[in-house]
Ligand code: HEC
């Protein structure tokens with residue numbers, strides 16, 4: 326698969342012919358601490374999806390005109406999270422090579438932030454959906470910057486030297502004669518494989534089109550395929566209770582280990598480059614990783630006790646651990662949510678997915694096409710907002726309203742929490758300034774369906790919400 330196309334991420338900038346000319350160390354970044362490793366370590370994705378690290382470092386400074394507007398500087402504009410003292414954001418990995426590479430890992434899509442108040446600090450929560458990360462605009466930034474006429478060695482090399490005094494004469498020559506032009510060529514080739522972005526509504530922060538990129542990778546014809554596979558990022562909490570359940574939003578796979586490995590391939594690993602020991606560490610960690618609790622002082626325990634009864638009556642069958650339909654697919658005619666993501670994962674694609682890993686002990690076999698969406702356990706549901714597979718409903722209170730009464734337009738990716746309605750604040754001046762405008766009228770964005778609980782009285786809804794906080 327090497328040399329084809331990446332899935333979610335940027336691309337084939339691994340410079341392989343060049344690598345061969347050097348005795349190459351090829352050391353992925355490894356951390357003994359699993360949380361550090363999850364945030365910054367390698368899962369083998371740089372091989373196929375790496376960008377030369379020093380070029381990556383100077384792009385925002387050299388091409389500010391291609392950065393989206395919004396809060397933060399440089400890569401923060403894409404909602405990437407920087408911790409003090411680290412030049413790379415959470416979710417990026419590093420591979421030491423003659424030409425060092427930066428790639429992405431699980432944390433880029435599966436680590437998010439919460440603020441209790443607009444002026445409060447950002448709490449980083451590993452395993453929660455990356456509610457502010459806009460992968461599509463990150464990809465577009467890389468494509469446009471690397472195709473810009475100003476992307477030349479004469480500008481790149483001095484910019485690198487300004488931040489890295491050890492970048493010596495030999496390196497300068499190699500970048501001047503090989504790396505810059507090769508990066509440009511490969512980026513152009515890659516950009517041509519993402520033309521299907523056009524003609525589909527923007528994904529925006531916290532969402533990616535999960536499976537359409539695989540179709541390109543498998544060489545399937547996309548010109549007649551208008552499907553919109555944009556999906557809200559889910560959390561990675563407590564995978565142990567999810568093994569054997571039919572998950573991914575459309576319930577297309579019932580094995581945690583296949584979901585994990587397909588994610589790594591999605592993040593840019595190839596079947597050969599997949600770092601199995603590193604993956605195993607992440608897999609073991611998310612197997613037990615529990616969602617952080619909703620602040621206890623913000624739960625009314627009396628109301629929650631009443632809400633538990635509504636939950637058991639109306640929800641537990643599909644969402645309770647051990648529920649009769651938990652981990653099963655609810656047919657689209659019954660669930661009634663937007664069909665886009667379900668349709669994007671076709672029968673033909675399922676067949677192709679099950680060829681991944683051929684000849685390996687981990688070969689995939691559990692992918693299938695379905696006719697609906699999977700009913701998932703709701704642990705940490707407060708951090709899963711906005712809700713439904715397309716992230717079309719801002720809060721639990723909105724979800725308990727009939728579809729026609731749910732917000733038509735709202736703002737995503739403002740991470741100040743709405744403890745009352747359970748979700749993120751999604752309207753108002755600050756949310757509009759910092760957030761992304763989500764229009765439910767666009768294809769794939771419908772907030773329809775999932776009518777459970779919508780006939781409860783106002784008081785009963787509040788009780789149910791109080792209980793859901795504690796999940
Ligand atoms: C580019 C973003 C991205 C990266 C990187 C990523 N994921 Fe995901 N992940 C997703 C999306 C999107 C889904 C939902 C897929 C769907 O059903 O459409 C998902 C779903 C999952 C699920 C299933 C969750 C559920 O309850 O249905 C697991 C498990 C998972 N990812 C694990 C991982 C692991 C492990 C890694 C790193 C090896 C990883 N992911 C990297 C975007 C990503």
Ligand code: HEC
Pocket residue numbers: 574636639640641642643644650655660662663698699700701703706709710711712713714715724775777778793
């Ligand atoms: C018949 C099965 C079924 C019942 C009953 C049901 N749900 Fe769901 N639920 C689903 C399915 C399937 C989805 C995914 C639908 C989609 O995203 O398109 C879902 C999604 C959700 C989500 C969104 C999760 C996320 O990460 O965005 C929440 C929250 C939720 N349900 C809460 C409830 C509550 C509360 C009740 C009871 C009032 C309930 N559900 C009853 C099947 C059910």
